[in-house]
Amino acid sequence: MNLDYLNDRQKEAVLASDGPLLILAGAGSGKTSVLTTKVAYLIKEKQIDPRNIVAITFTNKAAKEMKERIIKLVGNVGYDIQISTFHSFGLRIIKENYDILGYEKSFTIIDSDDSLTVIKKLLKDMNVDTTRYNPKFVKNQISSAKNEMVTPEKYKTLVNDEISDITYKTYKKYQETLLKNNSLDFDDLLIKPIELFSKHPDVLQQYQELFKYIFIDEYQDTNEAQYILSKMISAKYKNICVVGDDSQSIYSWRGANFRNILNFEKDYNDAKVILLEQNYRSTKTILNAANSVIKNNVQKKDKNLWTKNETGEKIKYVRAIDEKDEASFVTREIKKLKEEGVSLDDIAVLYRTNAQSRTIEEGFLNSNIPYRIVGAFAFYSRKEIKDLLAYLKLIYNTKDDVSLMRVINYPKRGIGTKTIDNLSMDAVLNNSSMFEAIKKGKELEFKKIILEMKEKSESLSLTETIDMVLDKSGIRSDLESEHTLEADIRLENLSEFKSITKTFEEESGIASLEDFLNEVSLVSDVNDQKNDDTPKVALMTTHAVKGLEFKYVFVIGMEENIFPHVNCIEGPEGLEEERRLCYVAITRAKKKLYLLNALKRTLFGKSSVNMPSRFIAEIDKDLIDMPEKKSVIINQNKIDKLRMFNDDNGLKAGDNVIHDIYGPGVVVNVDKSIATIAFKGQGIKKLMKNHKSIKKV
Numbered sequence: 001m002n003l004d005y006l007n008d009r010q011k012e013a014v015l016a017s018d019g020p021l022l023i024l025a026g027a028g029s030g031k032t033s034v035l036t037t038k039v040a041y042l043i044k045e046k047q048i049d050p051r052n053i054v055a056i057t058f059t060n061k062a063a064k065e066m067k068e069r070i071i072k073l074v075g076n077v078g079y080d081i082q083i084s085t086f087h088s089f090g091l092r093i094i095k096e097n098y099d100i101l102g103y104e105k106s107f108t109i110i111d112s113d114d115s116l117t118v119i120k121k122l123l124k125d126m127n128v129d130t131t132r133y134n135p136k137f138v139k140n141q142i143s144s145a146k147n148e149m150v151t152p153e154k155y156k157t158l159v160n161d162e163i164s165d166i167t168y169k170t171y172k173k174y175q176e177t178l179l180k181n182n183s184l185d186f187d188d189l190l191i192k193p194i195e196l197f198s199k200h201p202d203v204l205q206q207y208q209e210l211f212k213y214i215f216i217d218e219y220q221d222t223n224e225a226q227y228i229l230s231k232m233i234s235a236k237y238k239n240i241c242v243v244g245d246d247s248q249s250i251y252s253w254r255g256a257n258f259r260n261i262l263n264f265e266k267d268y269n270d271a272k273v274i275l276l277e278q279n280y281r282s283t284k285t286i287l288n289a290a291n292s293v294i295k296n297n298v299q300k301k302d303k304n305l306w307t308k309n310e311t312g313e314k315i316k317y318v319r320a321i322d323e324k325d326e327a328s329f330v331t332r333e334i335k336k337l338k339e340e341g342v343s344l345d346d347i348a349v350l351y352r353t354n355a356q357s358r359t360i361e362e363g364f365l366n367s368n369i370p371y372r373i374v375g376a377f378a379f380y381s382r383k384e385i386k387d388l389l390a391y392l393k394l395i396y397n398t399k400d401d402v403s404l405m406r407v408i409n410y411p412k413r414g415i416g417t418k419t420i421d422n423l424s425m426d427a428v429l430n431n432s433s434m435f436e437a438i439k440k441g442k443e444l445e446f447k448k449i450i451l452e453m454k455e456k457s458e459s460l461s462l463t464e465t466i467d468m469v470l471d472k473s474g475i476r477s478d479l480e481s482e483h484t485l486e487a488d489i490r491l492e493n494l495s496e497f498k499s500i501t502k503t504f505e506e507e508s509g510i511a512s513l514e515d516f517l518n519e520v521s522l523v524s525d526v527n528d529q530k531n532d533d534t535p536k537v538a539l540m541t542t543h544a545v546k547g548l549e550f551k552y553v554f555v556i557g558m559e560e561n562i563f564p565h566v567n568c569i570e571g572p573e574g575l576e577e578e579r580r581l582c583y584v585a586i587t588r589a590k591k592k593l594y595l596l597n598a599l600k601r602t603l604f605g606k607s608s609v610n611m612p613s614r615f616i617a618e619i620d621k622d623l624i625d626m627p628e629k630k631s632v633i634i635n636q637n638k639i640d641k642l643r644m645f646n647d648d649n650g651l652k653a654g655d656n657v658i659h660d661i662y663g664p665g666v667v668v669n670v671d672k673s674i675a676t677i678a679f680k681g682q683g684i685k686k687l688m689k690n691h692k693s694i695k696k697v
Helices: 008-015 031-044 060-080 086-096 112-125 135-147 152-156 162-180 188-199 201-210 224-234 284-294 323-339 354-366 383-396 401-407 417-429 441-457 462-472 475-480 485-508 513-525 572-586 636-642
Strands: 021-025 053-057 082-085 213-216 240-244 272-276 315-320 347-351 371-373 537-541 550-555 589-598 600-603 606-609 656-659 663-671 674-679 683-688 694-696
Touching (some): 008 031, 008 272, 021 031, 053 086, 086 188, 086 224, 112 135, 135 188, 152 162, 213 224, 224 240, 284 315, 284 572, 323 347, 323 589, 323 600, 354 371, 354 485, 354 537, 383 441, 383 462, 383 513, 417 441, 441 462, 462 475, 462 485, 485 600, 656 674
Parallel strands (some): 021 240, 053 082, 053 213, 347 537, 347 550
Antiparallel strands (some): 600 606, 656 694, 674 683
């Protein structure tokens, strides 16, 4: 078998056919090629039966690609290899031993939604107040326990408060319910094989004899259950080859334990370790930058990426005035790259949190730059944003039946489909809106909430109105009670919506809900992304970009408390994972890397001045193109934006004023931060009373 296309280290990894092997594969070092070639080498040169090989990775897509590449190398015998995700591998074992585990052959696997439905029913049967103890939180706790190999019996010993007691009782009943219904959940696909092997050593021995050669990709991402399953299967022959990079371990929040790869040599005393350090992706400059950042981590395997590629351009560092200025630079630079013939498919913009995509999206929309959001919805297409907008539209226009139907039972108020159908019918019969048709029941309570918010919004700023809606509607408390990562992201996005209202108020001075809804509708309406083949800039979080590469990469929001994230900088472990995340972001770039931050940023509705990210300071200075301070020119408009609007202009009812856009007017009322002004020929407008556009005459 010809191995000439491999470098020396890659070739060494392929030829090391027996015993435990750790391949530490740096970013862009060709690990997939090594892994597939190694499997092919065993079959073609070592005459290993393909049925004795199992190759495991983390996504169905990766497994499919691996299988295709191996079949291309060895032919149809490649179909006999078990190439799958951990969960698919576990499912095979369960299918072959369902009776020993106490299941019937026709067992079913329930999805996440079905799992939540079961837990909701159990909580209801236990008379648990689900407004206090969110079913999604309980489900999340049970899932985490299962993946950490904590059985209901073991969980019972950890009970120390009411919620953990409720979780234990639900967990116990949940497992009993699944067994009674001849069902398994997704977590069971890992847990049940371990349970099987622990109780039936003879069955374990059969699989050890069958799978004599084990390959595991992305080993740094394994959780406790996956780690134990791997050790059990490989315990007899120890022909286990794991491939990974501890510097790219960024998923601790979903149970991944990067210590699994660090401890591989302790688990297998005679393990061979091969470092793949030659990078085929990036320029020397980009790799040196990545090395200079990651070397600051203490918990790591020492390696140093290098390449024969060109030195390349220096990293472009931009310190913008604010997030709009940051987005403006990215937009201008991408337009310039496009004019130079660069395909938009070769460009990515990365950010630490989903909420940061908003200003970039708006900049691209205004400049007609096609883009796609990877791993998430576009900002205005996210459910939580649509829900919030529906509340705002209903407050402004109670006859909006579409908005009413979206939120009348969100958060859950016990208003069912039948009630909504009856309301719709009453509205048709009486030629009224559904809101007007509400006369009784839980829906009447909803109506009172909307009317109360409508009245209060008259004297509140837009940003204050958002907070009121999140609180009065119950959206904020509902999401906070989940205690899940998904809920936290939704809360961040809702907080980021306040950045939109705050910027709108600061720039226009307008506090009118009507004007704001008109403005935001124009943006959200064109935000629907079409599925076509048009080249598009990729927008995604730094977590979502792992495994991808682009010629040009922009990393925005490189500021303390954003990247590294404020939730991760207290302890060394959190900070080291943030640094690994930065390493991943840097090594996605093939040709040129841009690092951006802002002097002032409005994020989650709060304005702050942040220091540049410590990760920028960790990059060797000769690798970065640092701008000269005198080249940064702040115009008067930017100064106006940066200043705080503390002066209330001394406005009071009866004052004559002149507005930059609406002309002369008379102040009708002043309430908190809002001035209601009647303008000649323009009608009554609600404005921020302290805005620079209003002057007393």
